[in-house]
Amino acid sequence: SYVLTQPPSVSVAPGKTASITCGGNNIGTKSVHWFQQRPGQAPVLVISYDSDRPSGIPERFSGSNSGNTATLTISRVEAGDEADYYCQVWESSSDLLYVFGTGTRVTVL
Amino acid sequence: QVQLVQSGAEVKKPGSSVKVSCKASGDTFNSYAISWVRQAPGQGLEWMGGIIPFFDTAHYAQKLQGRVTITADKSTKMAYMELSSLRSEDTAVYYCAILASGSAPFDPWGQGTLVTVSS
Numbered sequence: 081s082y083v084l085t086q087p088p089s090v091s092v093a094p095g096k097t098a099s100i101t102c103g104g105n106n107i108g109t110k111s112v113h114w115f116q117q118r119p120g121q122a123p124v125l126v127i128s129y130d131s132d133r134p135s136g137i138p139e140r141f142s143g144s145n146s147g148n149t150a151t152l153t154i155s156r157v158e159a160g161d162e163a164d165y166y167c168q169v170w171e172s173s174s175d176l177l178y179v180f181g182t183g184t185r186v187t188v189l
Numbered sequence: 190q191v192q193l194v195q196s197g198a199e200v201k202k203p204g205s206s207v208k209v210s211c212k213a214s215g216d217t218f219n220s221y222a223i224s225w226v227r228q229a230p231g232q233g234l235e236w237m238g239g240i241i242p243f244f245d246t247a248h249y250a251q252k253l254q255g256r257v258t259i260t261a262d263k264s265t266k267m268a269y270m271e272l273s274s275l276r277s278e279d280t281a282v283y284y285c286a287i288l289a290s291g292s293a294p295f296d297p298w299g300q301g302t303l304v305t306v307s308s
Binding site for chain 1: 224226233234235236239248250251252284291292293294295296297298299300301
């Protein structure tokens, strides 16, 4: 089955930039979505279709996707960005159909 | 804007079944698919399956095939996820979420339902 690999954790100082990678075989040919999950809350969509920002999501959140790596970038990081982040793709040839990345905990120092 | 409200927490014995409900608001229930995603304590997200209420067709993750049943009632705008032969590893928060199309993102999500399997 298709596997999406993320770094377990990323630490970043307030005001700096956090980059979260999502690695998968030829992921650049798929649409990647990103979710933010704060402790005890349901996931929230922050980036869709590689780089689209849903209404209400700050411009500080951006995404890119090419080759074997998709990336979520959070600019000017704030304390409220501390959360778990998951990438996700639709993989029609997989028995799972919808695959989530392993998740990355972003810690704001 | 569609909103999803799920049923409350459940405690179940190993070997039993649980049925979690998800009520959709708004007029678009028949336009979308509803998927179920679970998250074990301290773990990541796992897609379980989904249903297109308009066609009443469901798809399941192969891992759970035979134990999970997803249904929908168009008249009440309710979706259900039933998981049978429960084991301790099924202890998790279960979420329902809207899926507008095959490659679309899950958005929005329900608030989650904690299911605890314990003897």
